[in-house]
Amino acid sequence: GQDNAFPWIERDIGIEFNEWDVPVVDRTTFQTTREGVFVGGDAAWGPENIIWAVEHGHQAAISIHALCEGEALTDRPPYGMNLVSQKMGLHSWSYGSSYDDSERSKMSHVELVERFKALEVEVELGFDPEQTAVEVARCLNCDIQTEFTSSLCIECDACIDVCPVYCLTMTENEPEEELRLYLTAPAENPDQDLYVSENLPQTARVMVKDEDLCVHCGLCAERCPTAAWDMQKFDLLIPYAGKPTWIETPETALTTS
Ligand code: SF4
Ligand code: SF4
Incomplete structure (x- = not known):
């Protein structure tokens, strides 16, 4: 096996080591107990995968930038996200939206x-x-998600007919336990998330979608005559050292978490 080993770090320079003989590192700032010295990756908390090592590098870079700018290391820039419609025309989308069950x-x-x-x-x-x-x-386009605008729906049923996995239902709104049993494909597992829309304009019923069944094929949005269903691309906006979290454009609706 392999171990972390730091014989080359002198023990009297202000970097504390824990019981595993690895540096004590702050999980938010990635700073050690000595100001200006940062550690990440396996050297900080033992074996993790390379993706985490990259993330540690990003976070340490943000801290180093804040330190150089004289800012508090604990003020972390926010993550952002945006959703952008992928509609390119009446029936064309910016991604391969055809459903393929091969x-x-x-x-x-x-x-x-x-x-x-x-x-x-x-x-x-x-x-x-x-x-x-x-x-x-066969790609399920996990980064493309359905977005529903209840005020546009004319309750024509076209999306419900076309959905290949029966995950859409228009029905009276009921307490969730009962609602789950009325669905086109009953969702008896309470761990499955349901989307329930606002009341629809004509009958005050609701559009319900079983999120676990949806294969992101986009057929509902393709078929919908009023664009009540839309397919929107999700982007997670990751902060980088010294850069704003996102570049806002008129096309991108933005929320932060
Ligand atoms: S995107 Fe989801 S809800 Fe829409 S038709 Fe495809 S499987 Fe059904
Ligand atoms: S196809 Fe569009 S308008 Fe028709 S029921 Fe579905 S969401 Fe409503």
Whole structure:
């Protein structure tokens, strides 16, 4: 195995070490007990994955920038998010919105005999161009989400008819436990999130969507004659050292968390 080892850090320079013999690091600022010395990655809290190491680097950079600017390290810039409609025309979208229920492609592997001949050989051969095209079409577009504007809905039922996974229902509003049983596909698992709209203009019913079933195919938005359903792209806006969290444009509606 491998251990963190810091014999090269002198123990009398103000950096405290914990019982694992790694530097004591503030989880918000990534600063050690000595001002101006920052630590992240495995050296701070033991093995984590590389994604966390990158995040630690970002956070430490924000702290270093604040320190150089004479600002409080604990004042962290906010994360932001925005949602932008992906509609490009009457029936065109900026992403592949067609619903494709094809099976997962089978990856080819090097034959066993060949693998044993040379143990360093790469076993997975990857997808061929045709398989790659199929796999790309299976993408669930997790960054594209449905947005509903109840005031635009004329209750034509077109979205409910077209949804391939039956996750939309228009119904009287009821307490959640009962509502779950009235859905086109009943949602009996209380851990499944439901979206319930404002009252619809004509009948005061509500549009309900089972968020766990939605495959983000966009067919509801494609079919909706009034654009009550829209497909919007979610962007998480990450703060960087010395830069604003986002660049606001007239097209981007912004909220911060
Ligand atoms: S995007 Fe979701 S709600 Fe809309 S049709 Fe597709 S699966 Fe149904
Ligand atoms: S297709 Fe549009 S207008 Fe028709 S019921 Fe669905 S959301 Fe409402």
